[in-house]
Amino acid sequence: MRPASFDYVRPASVAEACEALTAGGTVLAGGQSLVPLLKLRIVRPTRIIDLNRIDELAGITTNEAEELFIGAMTRHQDIADHPLVQSKVPLLASAARHLGDIQVRARGTIGGNICFADPRANLATALIALDAVAVLIHTGGLRDCPVADMFTGFRQSSRRADELLIRLRIRHTPEHAQGVYLELAPQLNGTPIVNVAVVPGAPGREPRIAVGGLFDIPWRAVTIEELARTGRATEHRIREAIDEFQTDRLRFEDPRGDAAYRARIASVLIAQALERCTTGRGREAPAQEE
Structure with missing residues (x-):
């Protein structure tokens, strides 16, 4: 099927893109999520604003304040391969490596991945565990928004x-360098059924735990973080905490798994990730459905 007709705008700068957005339109970044919906006519925008000419929206840098900046148009493969990401926040590099096949990673962008807001998105879960902040711009100025609130x-x-998402900001610490990303997917590089990201806490502080695929939004598992801080994060207790939080309004289900199955998988993955944060082993081992 062909997309419905639309106007096409291709700004050359962030300022031009912001001006274009004031007149309305749907933003095109990598197009890996949007284009299939256009072809099926599930979405029918009257105007597409293509960001692919705006070079200033791509790239990865750091500063002396131990902050990592990732442009919204940075491709998934560039995130997976970048030495700064691999050394400072390796769980984000791991999440990017598990996202789709090489063609998808070569085109898809971190900004598009976040703004599409799929609750199973690899990078969303990783960024929430990393306490990342999204920086958005509009004609009136900038706005910071924690990724967890996106x-x-x-x-x-x-x-x-x-508004236009222009970059992600991540403060990296020694704990971030020990983070772990795990997922269960139906096949290698497929859309995860459940994914988890864990950043170990400093002494006396809770780790940060994020879970995708349990609810209609990625979940910051605060109650499980407290269990981990006090040494009570057994698989059984983790499952109890998930069951207490899971409600009909929030739970996410699809043909690949009902709420109970997803809760069971999440409890196993969280327990494994916490153990690997402690032992420092096996951070690259993805799970696949059998």
Whole structure:
């Protein structure tokens, strides 16, 4: 099927893109999520704003304040391969490596991945565990938004229609360098059924734990973080904490798994990730469905 007709705008700068957004339109980044929906006519925008000419939106840098900056148009493969990401926040590099095949990683962008707001998105889970901040711009100025607050529902983002996500900011610490990303997927590089990201805490502080695929938004597992801090994060207790939080309103189900199955897998993956944070082993081992 062909997409419905639309106007096409290709700005050359962030300023031009912001100006274009004031007139309305749907943003095109990598297109790995949007283009299939256009072809099926599930979405029918009247105007597409293509960001692929804006070079200033791509790239990875750091500063003396131990902050990592990733441009919204940075491709997944560049994130997976970049030495700064691999050394400072390796769980993000691992999440990017497990995202789709090489063609998808070569085109897909971190900004598009976040704004599409799929609750199973690899990078969303990793960024929440890393306490990352999204930087958005509009004609009136900039706005910082924690990545955890970017999600308001299934594939629904808190980004306003006139805003453009320009970069992600991550403060990296020694704990971030020990983070672990794990997922269960139906096949290698397939969409995860459940994924988890864990950043170990400093002495006396909770780790940060994020889970994708349990609810209609990625979940920051605060109750499990407290269990981990006090040494009570057994697989059984983790499952109890998930069951207490899981409600009909929030739970996510699809043909690949109901709520109970996803809760069971999440409890196993969280327990494994916490153990690997402690032992420092096996950070690259992905799980696959048998």
